[in-house]
Amino acid sequence: MIVGLDVGGTHIDAVIIEHGNIIDTVKRPVNRDDLFESIWTTLETLFSRHDKTKIERVNLSTTISTNAIVEKKTSPVGMVIQSGPGLPNDYLACGDENVFISGYVDHRGKLVQDFNLKEIQKAIDLFKKRDIRCCAVVTKFCTRNFNHELKIKKLLDKHFPSITMGHTLSGKLNFPRRVFTSYLNAATYDIFKEFADNIKKSMEQEGINAPLFILKADGGTTSLSAATDRPVETILSGPAASFMGINAMLNTNKDALLLDIGGTTTDIFFLADGVPLFEPLGIEIGSYKTLVRAIYIHSIGLGGDSSIHVENGQLIIGPTREGPPYALGGPKPTPTDALIALGLMKIGNRDKAIEAIQGLSQKLNLSLEDTAQKILDTMGDIIKGRVDALLVQINSKPVYTLKELLYGKKIKPHLINIIGGPAKYMKPVLEKKFNLPCYFPKHYHVANAIGAALARITTDITMVADTSQGVLSVPEMGIYEKISGNYGLESARERAIKLLIERAVYLGAYQDELETEIIEESSFNMVRGFFTSGKNIRIKTQIKPGLIYELKGDKDD
Amino acid sequence: MIKAKNKLGLVFFPAFDWAISSTHPEREERLLYTQDQIFEEGIEDIEGIYFYNPIIAAEKDIQRVHFCVPDVKSRLTQSHYISAGGAIKAFEAVINGDVDKAFALVRPPGHHAQRVVYGDRGFCIINIEGVMLERIRQKNKDLRVAIIDTDCHHGDGTQDIYWNDKNTLFISLHQDGRTLYPGTGFLDESGGPGAYGYNINIPLPPGTGDEGFLYVLDNVVLPILDEYKPDIIVNSAGQDNHYTDPLTNMNFSAQGYAKLNDRLNPDIAVLEGGYSIEGALPYINLGIILAMAGIDYSHVKEPDYDKDKLKQPPDITEYIKKLSDTVYKRWQKRETLRADIIKGYDNIQRTRQIYYDTDGILENQTQNFKICRKCSGVNTIDSQSDTGYHIFAITIPLDACSDCVDHGYRLYKNTSKSDYSNIYLQDRVNDMFFSK
Ligand SMILES: [Zn+2]
C-alpha cells in the first residue's frame, strides 16, 4: 500500500493505493496556522482504517516551505557572496545580512584570487550580532570549483547550525539564481526541519516504519532526510502533484497538452513524447527566480468561478474570481453558473444561475442556451489562444547546434488530458477548438493525492570533465576528482551514470526506479596554440521522471 | 532584478557542432566559455534582454551580395546559411521594433568574404553583415547604414561589397596591413566613383591599446557619423584586438570594447573574429552585451588584466593622433578628391589579386565601374582563379537608373559563353539573379 497526501489551498487530500487501485480517500480542510496538525490528522484518519504494517511508503506533497516563503515566515539568513568580476552585485543582496567577499575562480574553475579571511570573520561577527542561525555561501562559478565554498563553510560551521553551499543545490550555471536558491534554502531550513522532526516522531509513535518521501516541484520525490538538507526543492510541489496525477490516470507516450481547470485558474502543462516538460532553468517563487527544477507550468486566470461580464458586446471571462458562483451565493455570473443553468451541473440554486446568465444574454442579445454555450466556447478560445502562444515560445527556445536548429524536437500535442470541476463539460468544446481528442479521468477530484502517491524518486547530476586540467567535477554531489589526460566521453558517461545511481539510492530510490538517462552530452576538443591540449566533456544525466506505476482502468472512455 | 535600459536582442548561436577543422581557430570550442560566462551571469534573466534563434538564410539572400563560383550550393555549408540567418534575425528584431538593439553572436564570421567567392578566406565564405543588410534593404531601399568594423583584420570583404555604395559608409579600424593579414586597408582605398570617400580605413600600429582605439572613435569615427547621419549603425564586432589574441598584436581590453560600444551606440553588432576564446571572448562579449543593453559594465574584467602593462606607449599615441587627423581631413575633402579621380573618365577600373588563405586559392580580378550621373552605375567583375574558373559578373545596383538597368541586361545577353566559364547578372532593382 502506498499513501499519498497533497496539501492544497483549502483542503488536504489523501489516498491509499494498493496494486494500482485506489482503496480509500480522505479530504479535510487545511488549518494554515498548524499545517503539521492538519497533515497528521488526515494521515491518522487514513491509517486507522487500514493495516498499518502493509504500508510500503508514504509520499507527502506539502506547502510547508512554500507558505513560509509566501507568508514571509522564514528564518533570517546571513549570506556570504563571492561575486567576482562581471555584473554589478548589489541586486543579489537577498539575505537579512549580506557580506560580499573578494576573490574568485574563472569559468573553467581556475583560481584567480583567494578570498580574505578577515572578511569571513567580519561576516561571522555580523551574523552572530543579529542572532542569525542559517547561512548560505555562494561563489560565482562554484559549479566549476567549489573549494572556496567548502573552506568558508568550514569557517562558519562551529558558529551556525545550518550552512547552505550554492554548489550543492544545482550544477547549472546561473549565479544570481544560485544565490536566490541558496537564500531560500537557508531561509526555510528551520521550519522544514521542525516539520520533518514532528512527522518522524509521529510516525514512530504510530508504529509505521515505511519510508517517507516528499514531493518536489519536478514531479519526483526525495527522502525526508534529503529534503531536510534541501527544503527549497519542496516548494511549489502542488501543481506537480496534479500533473503527476493526470499522468497516473491517463498515461501516454505522445506529445500532449495537460489542463487542470480549477475554480480560479487553469494550469497548462505539456508532455513531450510522454515525458514532462520542465522549466528551462527553474521555478519562480515570489520575486525569486531559482534553480529548483520544476515541471513547466503556465497558469491563466480562468476557472469555474471566474467572473463574467460583457464589455462593448464582448464576453469577458476572468481573470479574477470575485467569489463563488451566483448560484452558490456569489456576486457575479460564472462559467459554473452557465453549466448549472444548462442543467449539466446539479449544484446550487438553478434559478439563480438562470437569472445570472439571463443578465448576460440580454446584453449579448442571445438566448439563454446560446449564451451559456458561448461562455464555454469563449473559455475554449482563451485556452486555445494561450496554448498556441506558449507552444510558439517553447518551440523557439534557444538551441546551440546546427543539428538542433535544423532537426530539433518540436512539441505538437496529439491529445488533451484534462482534470478539474468543469473538465467533463469542457471536453467537447476543447475537442472542437483544438481538433484533438480530449480525455478526463474518473478520479480527477483526488488527482493531486494520486500524483503524490505514485511519484518516484527523481534526481539529476551535471558533470564536467576537463582533461587539460585533469579534473572531473559533479557539484551537486561535492565531487571534484583527478582524471587522467586520456579520459574520454565513454568513461565520463559510465562514471556519470554510476554516480547518478549512487545519488538516487542515497535519496531513497528503490532498485526498480533506477531508470537512468543521459539528457545532454558534449565533448569539445580543447586547442591551445594550434595543438590539442585536452577535452572538455559535459554530461547531464537524470533518473527518468515517472510513476511507480499507472493507475488501473481509469479512463472515462 | 537587473533591468536593461535598452531592449536588447541576442542571437547567440555558437554552432557547437561545426568547425573548419578540429584544431582550426574557427572550431566548436570557440564560444563555449562565452556561453558559460553568459549563463553564469544570468543574462537570460535580465529584464529587457531577449534571446532569438537564427533563421536560415536563403540562396537568394546570398545572391544579392555574392557571386559564388560556380554557385551558392557548392560553396556554402549549412553553418553559413545559419550564421548569416543569425545576423538577419538580429536586424529584423531591430527593424520590426521588437528590440532597440541586437547583437548576433554567431559563427563562422564573414567580413573577409568579397563579392566573388571561390572559397574560404580569413575563415569567411559569405559576408554575413552584407547578406543581412541587403535582405533588409530589399524592403527598405533608402536605408543609410554605417558599418564600423572593429575586427583587428581589415574588413576587406565588406569594403569590396560596399566599395561603390554611398548609402553604406564603411569604416574599418584594424592593425596596419603591412603587419597583418589580409595586407590591405590603407588610407587611399577610398571607394569607387559612385561612393568615393565613403570607404574609410584607419590602419593602426601594432600595440594600440584602449587609449588609441577610443581616441580614433572620439576624433574620427563619431565626428564622421555625426555628419553622415546613418539610420542604422552596425558594429562588425571582431574581438581579435584583444591583448591576449593569438593571431594579432594589439592591446585592446574588454573594458575598451565595452566603452567603444557604449560610445558608438550601434543598433546592431555582429561577431566577427576573435580567437582568444578563454581569456578574452567571455569578457568582451559580456562587456558588449552590457554596454548595448545600457547596464553597468564597469565590473567586467579579464583575470589577467594589468592596466600598467597595457599602457599605450607615447610614440603610438602620437602616431595615432596624426593618423586620425589625416583620415578626418580626407573625409572632409572627399568631394574634391573624387572629382580629381573621375575627371575625364566614363569608367573606373581596379585590378587586384586576391588570396584565399584558408583554402589556398589565388584570384585575379578587374572590376569596372561605369560612371553614371543618375545612379551609382552598372559595374562588372572579370575574374579568374587558379582553380580553373574565368567568370564575368554584372551588377545592376539598387539605385540604378533605367538606362543602367538596360545596360546591365544588354551586357549579360551580349557576353559570350565561349569567353567565360560562368557569366552572372545580379539585378538588385528587380531582385533577380541570372547565371549562364
Ligand atoms: Zn579578425
Ligand SMILES: [Zn+2]
Ligand atoms: Zn545609371
